[in-house]
Amino acid sequence: MIRSQVKTLVDQCFQQGVEQGLWSDAAANLYNVEVPRHGGQGDFSTNFAMVLAGKEKRNPREIAGQLVDLLNQDEDLLDKVEIAGPGFVNLFLKPSVWSTVLAPISEQGRAFGLSDVGKGKKVMVEFVSANPTGPLSVGHGRNAILGDTIARLLKATGHDVTREYYFNDAGRQMRVLADSLKARYLEKLGLENEFPEDGYQGGYINEIAQGMINEAGDSFKDVEDQTLFRKRAQDAIFADIDTTLKRIGIAFDSYYNEHTLYEEGMIEDVVAELRKKDLVYEQDEATWFKTSEFGMEQDRVIIKNTGEPTYRLPDIAYHREKFRRGFDWMINVFGADHIATVPDVLAGIEALGLDKSKVHVVLYQFVTLLRDGKQVKMSTRKATFVTVDELVDEVGVDALRFFFLMRKPDSQLEFDLELATAQSQENPVYYVQYAHARLCSIERMAIEKGVALPVLAETDLSPLQEEEEYQLLKTLASYPALVADAATDLAPHRIIFFLMELSGNFHSFYNKHKVVTEDQQLTVARLCLCQGVKAVLANGLDLVGVAAPEKM
RNA sequence: GCGCCAAUAGCUCAGCUGGAUAGAGCAACGGCCUUCUAAGCCGUAGGUCGCAGGUUCGAAUCCUGCUUGGCGCACCA
Structure with a gap:
């Protein structure tokens, strides 16, 4: 806005100086125009002379003097110009210039602040991506708010944004979930049952079990196939997750199920392609990917000796699919505990001949929840976690979003429930x-x-x-x-x-x-x-x- | 042992990608409501930017090495 007008003015003076032989164009685009930190240093300031002096081994204050002469030709913007410190040129604007900012705000209204710096770049923001094993917890909350807001920002700056939720309703976790539900179901019917050792202990499982009883009594008690229980659990939990997300103002453009990758043969396809490039081999009845050729310490298994792929393989296939779908920029929002998976996937992308610089992982650090001044230990299995819903009940959607965004992703986030609730006025x-x-x-x-x-x-x-x-x-x-x-x-x-x-x-x-x-x-x-x-x-x-x- | 992240005021954190004299909010202390909302404002105090080197005109910011804390290092995701 006004700053860019000033920058343009300085650029023009720079060009004039080049034409007049005052200096070379070696410093083009290297200097900046910024708002000084302290009062008395002008409305804007440029390090022009010092950058140029460094390039040409001249006295910065001498160059600054030449720049000031050129700047003084301006009649519209500047009130006065000063040389300060080691060679800063401080620019003081005519006071009346500042009020010109109100016109675009008034004209553009809701659109003020939007821009097209994204130039329609097609970008996918993948976030949340929690498997349906339980309600969203605090960590997911940070993920959700972060991903959603990044998507909003990118949309506001002229990117073509797709928000995607990637999930997996198969695998070991889901089997344990199904077993947990069946055990609770039988338990509620007063029948003999065996709760899995590492089962999900959350109360939500009981609710789903109760729902099944209310609906169909004990008619499922002899069902051996676990699919039924898995589907009941998954559907109920997913509906719950969806409700929570809607509640905090988040909607996805698409959902991607890992199944698709299997059904459409993309898993085998990736393996075949890697094999063709001689980047996989068999050992101990498992299939290994030569990650060591991409700077990693050791190779990694992509297909277990059971024939089942490890998480890496579908992740790589999924990313290849993102490229195929034409995204120019792929952003993943991950918790810090997923850090270890990132290099493997990037290696896979590279191995497939794709440009890994188009993939960007936003890693956010953990949320520490404080209740009664003590850190709450959280575990999904033991269900000792605080859910997003509970947080919203306590502090409201606005405070939740605001708090989760107050820290940069790199910082751990301390969420003190007493502070956020009892002192909500502050x-x-x-x-x-x-x-x-x-x-x-x-x-x-x-x-x-x-x-x-x-x-x-x-x-x-x-x-x-x-x-x-x-x-x-x-x-x-x-x-x-x-x-x-x-x-x-x-x-x-x-x-x-x-x-x-x-x-x-x-x-x-x-x-x-x-x-x-x-x-x-x-x-x-x-x-x-x-x-x-x-x-x-x-x-x-x-x-x-x-x-x-x-x-x- | 290896990798990633952090370390800035008593506490929680910014610091615009290398600029000038180090910033905010809480907490502490002292002031401001017959006047558009006091859920607010003004003032005071508070610092060896974890430690040690290096890079240069200039470092909280970049590089190296340490220290401390968090998260990871599966044929779990």
Whole structure:
């Protein structure tokens, strides 16, 4: 926005300097224009002279002086230019420039902040992907919110996004699940049963068993085939997962069942292709993949001596399928405990001659749940986990999403239930939402007092001259670039930090200055500013899936 | 033993991919409601950016080596 105007200006001066023989073009695209951290260092600052000095072994302050002369030809943007420190050139904008940010916000409305930096790139975000063995737990919650928000960000920046859920309803885990259900079923009928040693102990199994009894009594008691029980468990649990996801605002574009890979022969196909490249061999009745040829310490089994593939093989086949479906960028959201599987799959992709740089794994660290100040130990089997549903019951969807996004994926996330529930008033999500509600309240008040909401194009913005007003305008102006960066860096937490900053700017402004006053000119100008802040807050909140309430 | 992630204020964490004097929220202390929502604001205090080297005009940020914590290292997923 305004920053890019300034960047363009500096670029033009750079070019002029090249044409005038002041310097070579060695530093093209290497310098930057950024917002300095401290006050008094201008609205923007460039390291131009120092970068160039490094390239040409000259005195940076001398180059800075030449750049300043060129910049001083500008009449529209700049108020003054200074050389500072080791050779920074600090640019001070004409104050009136800042209010120009309000026009695009007003014109674009909900679309302000969106961009086409993705250029329609076809991207798949695969996330959650939990097998249907139980309700979604806290870890899945972080996965779900992270994946969903990354998808939202990419969509907002012009990517063609597909959200996919990959799951597997076969395999050992599901067999144990079926056995667990059957045992509970028999148990409830008062019949002899044997609960599997490593069975799933969650109460949800009992509920499913009870449902079967309510429906059909004991008619399943002699069924030997486990398929029935597996299907009952899977259907019930999947429906449950789906309900939870809907509840936290998440919908998938497609679901992919591992079965498909078998049914359509893609598993054998991958093995055949690897074999053709002499990358597999048989040993101890198992089939091995030469991962050692791709920088790994040892080879890995892809087909067990039982004839059953290990998880690697379908994972590789699945990724090949993603490539075949034409995705340019494949993002997987995995918990840190899956780190070990990543190199194998990447090796497989490489082995198949595909471009592994198109696959990006977002690894998020664990969520530590604190209850009564103590860490809650969680285990899916023992059902000592806290579910996403329970969390939502306690803190609500908005707080859940906000909290899960407050930390970058790389950081462990501490979720203190007491803090999130008992002190919900101090919850940062309210800080942001409250700012939005206040803005709505101001508009209501203005209308009540007979002040019509202004039309920006007809409003003189020159009365906006307070420091707090400039601060708000500057923050607003930084929004579009922030969204673009957060998206391409897969860093949703930056949106959260932006929202807190903008809200903070607004609360400060609000406490120091009154919007609706006797001064007509000032009132309408400030109402325009408020409309801009409100719109950007709403857009940002929408981007992370948090509500923007009009009243609190 | 090997791999990945982290280490920044008392606590929880940012730090825009190498910039100038280190940032926020809680917690602590002191102030601000007859005025558009006090779920808010203002001020004070709080730091050897885990340790040691290296790279350069310049390092919390990049490289190497250590230390501590978390997660992994299956013919489980």
